[in-house]
Amino acid sequence: MGKTMPNNDAFSLSGKTFLIAGGTRGIGRAISLRFAQAGANVIAIYVRGKKAAGSLQDLAREQELAIDCLCADLSRPAGLEKVSAYLKEKDIELSGLVYCAATGVHKPAGEFTAREIKWVFSLNIEAYIALVNLLLPYFKEGSSIIAISSKGATRAVHEYGLVGASKGALEAYSRHLAAELAERKIRVNILTPGTVRTEAWDALPDSERRLADAEARTPLGRLVTVDEVAYSAQFLCSDAASGVVGLSLLVDGGAGIME
Numbered sequence: 585m586g587k588t589m590p591n592n593d594a595f596s597l598s599g600k601t602f603l604i605a606g607g608t609r610g611i612g613r614a615i616s617l618r619f620a621q622a623g624a625n626v627i628a629i630y631v632r633g634k635k636a637a638g639s640l641q642d643l644a645r646e647q648e649l650a651i652d653c654l655c656a657d658l659s660r661p662a663g664l665e666k667v668s669a670y671l672k673e674k675d676i677e678l679s680g681l682v683y684c685a686a687t688g689v690h691k692p693a694g695e696f697t698a699r700e701i702k703w704v705f706s707l708n709i710e711a712y713i714a715l716v717n718l719l720l721p722y723f724k725e726g727s728s729i730i731a732i733s734s735k736g737a738t739r740a741v742h743e744y745g746l747v748g749a750s751k752g753a754l755e756a757y758s759r760h761l762a763a764e765l766a767e768r769k770i771r772v773n774i775l776t777p778g779t780v781r782t783e784a785w786d787a788l789p790d791s792e793r794r795l796a797d798a799e800a801r802t803p804l805g806r807l808v809t810v811d812e813v814a815y816s817a818q819f820l821c822s823d824a825a826s827g828v829v830g831l832s833l834l835v836d837g838g839a840g841i842m843e
């Protein structure tokens with residue numbers, strides 16, 4: 585039997601370029617940094633948080649990481665055109681997309697206004713569909729798309745109905761993409777973090793109690809970190825995951841197996 589040479593570089597992202605939608609804060613920021621540390625060129629998209637984008641850009645410069653922050657509102661045609669112009673101008677070929685951008689309105693079901701429904705769905709799912717449409721011609725063979733979901737896609741979470749429904753749509757669309765794009769050698773997977781302490785929690789009601797409850801329910805005895813989510817994203821975007829298609833990977837410290 586022939587000897588199989590170990591390929592220790594299979595987890596490397598060297599020579600690859602990724603677009604991280606929502607890549608300047610929280611989980612997306614950790615993914616941008618992890619990917620760049622693994623050798624990738626990263627385009628981190630944001631919209632309002634100039635300070636967060638500036639601090640990521642400074643850190644990248646200090647650490648000599650190839651991260652470029654691009655301000656583009658993905659929920660608007662002008663934002664998508666900006667992404668398209670950027671890719672054309674720099675003559676970029678992509679190795680993948682991580683769709684981390686999301687927004688939320690947290691209320692009991694029955695209280696959502698038409699404007700709130702449009703606001704949440706336009707970024708969490710419509711922009712994802714439009715962005716993938718736009719990026720398809722730029723993806724190289726072997727590219728990888730990750731949709732960042734949340735447990736509200738499959739479980740009832742307190743005052744999370746609207747975001748949960750948009751994440752459910754994100755997951756359903758990703759599974760269809762996974763089936764349809766596989767023959768073009770583009771892999772699509774879903775990555776679902778458990779509860780992760782990020783700035784996004786600051787805007788939520790009763791956040792400290794809810795984070796403490798989540799921690800108490802987690803077999804690991806603590807919440808998972810942004811870096812733990814980022815390592816899983818690296819795996820899914822690396823050649824080490826070349827056979828992984830349509831997976832829904834849960835990184836939640838075991839919270840999901842509890843009653």
Ligand SMILES: NC(=O)c1ccc[n+]([C@@H]2O[C@H](COP(=O)([O-])OP(=O)(O)OC[C@H]3O[C@@H](n4cnc5c(N)ncnc54)[C@H](OP(=O)(O)O)[C@@H]3O)[C@@H](O)[C@H]2O)c1
Nearest residue numbers: 606609610611630631632633658684685686734780782784
């Ligand atoms: N934190 C958790 O406990 C948790 C759990 C499960 C799943 N998730 C999911 O993980 C992802 C990241 O969560 P997070 O807590 O790290 O979120 P976050 O801190 O709120 O980050 C959201 C990112 O999306 C960007 N963004 C927002 N609106 C945009 C738009 N219209 N166009 C382009 N970019 C836009 C933001 O940019 P600006 O800074 O410019 O606004 C920011 O970079 C989300 O999909 C979330 O649903 C989070």
